[in-house]
Amino acid sequence: MEYIDLAERFVAAHFPNASIAVVGGSTARGERTRTSDVDLLVIGDAILPDGQIGAALTVDFEGEVFEVFAYSPMGFTEWAERSVAQHRPVIVHMLVEGVPVRGGDDLDDMRRRWSKTLDAGPEADEHELGFRRYVITDVLDDLRDASDPLERKVLAATVFERTAELMLLTAGKWIGTGKYLPRRLRALPSERVDALAEPYLRGDHDALADAVEHELLSAGGRVQVGFVR
Template sequence: MKERDVVERFLAAHFASAEIAVVGGSTARGTRTPTSDIDLLVIGDGLFADGRQSLAGGFAFDNEFFEVFAYISAGFSDWAERGVAQHRPVILHMLTEGVEIRGGERLEELRSTWQPILDRGPTADAHELAFRRYVITDLLDDLRDSTDALERQVTASLLFERTAELILLTLSRWIGAGKYLPRRLRELDADRADALSAPLLTGMFDAFADRVEAELVVAGGRVQSGFVR
């Protein structure tokens, strides 16, 4: 990884006591663009002098921009568990898939602890899945009934997100935010992702609504009357 030197200098300048440092994102995958930052996971019990457990923030350094997620050991566990509970374990994916800068045996121990949890995938109970179908049912009706162009565009975008999440969670696959959501859907089933996204990308909202309705049926159908949150 050609960015290793600048990462090492950044660590020396800002997180010298880091025991574990892992680069994630496009830098780790070798797919950086001109505006890509460097996603950096840092773990160490001596990182903070003010008693905090975690820090998430941006740092400009040597013509690069670092997006840093830093934790003491207990803070990392807390945030990792929170990500699992929300079905979006970002820092665990960084930990297990990223490029090691520092870590050695300690990093391998953490990876061996959390990898089986990632491999099992998320567990969304029946009530949560029903609630997600309830939300999609409501948005779907809004999309079909709306005549305002902006309202339809916004509603359709929200509907894509909620439907993609439902597809993934129904099949015990992790969800993602922003660009990572369509990526995870494509990883699951590229044809299914294309079928859902194609009418949305071309502004064919009625066809998009039909596709969402079909996915809703696969997940168990519409939820509306009688549902209690």
């Protein structure tokens, strides 16, 4: 509750005309760490200068760091649709799952609309999935062939990330970057995730390559010769 009160003061000081304000991230989930900032989504008419429709800014306020995502209503729709197309709708998750600071009917209406989008899951067409399989096939071959230890570590990280995204998309789940990728993976069956994650964590690159081959097969197989990007 103290962070909601803090967010209310922040909005009053910096975005007094905002009609919607929602705290997201670890603060909303009650999972703050020592370095956590306060993720805040604000939406309203004329809350940004010079006709801007969207901005991301970092602000120090009362000893806390706020990571602010500020939009006009039109700007939110534009950026939300863009993030949905990229399968990483961060601001949509904030809107739907965060803790309201300001809201009312406007927030309720937006949540109803965008909840349907989140529930529907991402739409990745066959060409995109084929391209992702193509990239994984290429990186996987590089991993199997690499002998330099640093190259192998970098390639292992890349093929793990790309394969995790493919697993999520073929299961109709949203993807994420950084710490959000493993959090998204936990929506999948644990034995499937462990088969990929455990060899990666222990640095067993050969076993990781085998796990990636298995996931490629599950998604339709390797893609290489003849694929048009």
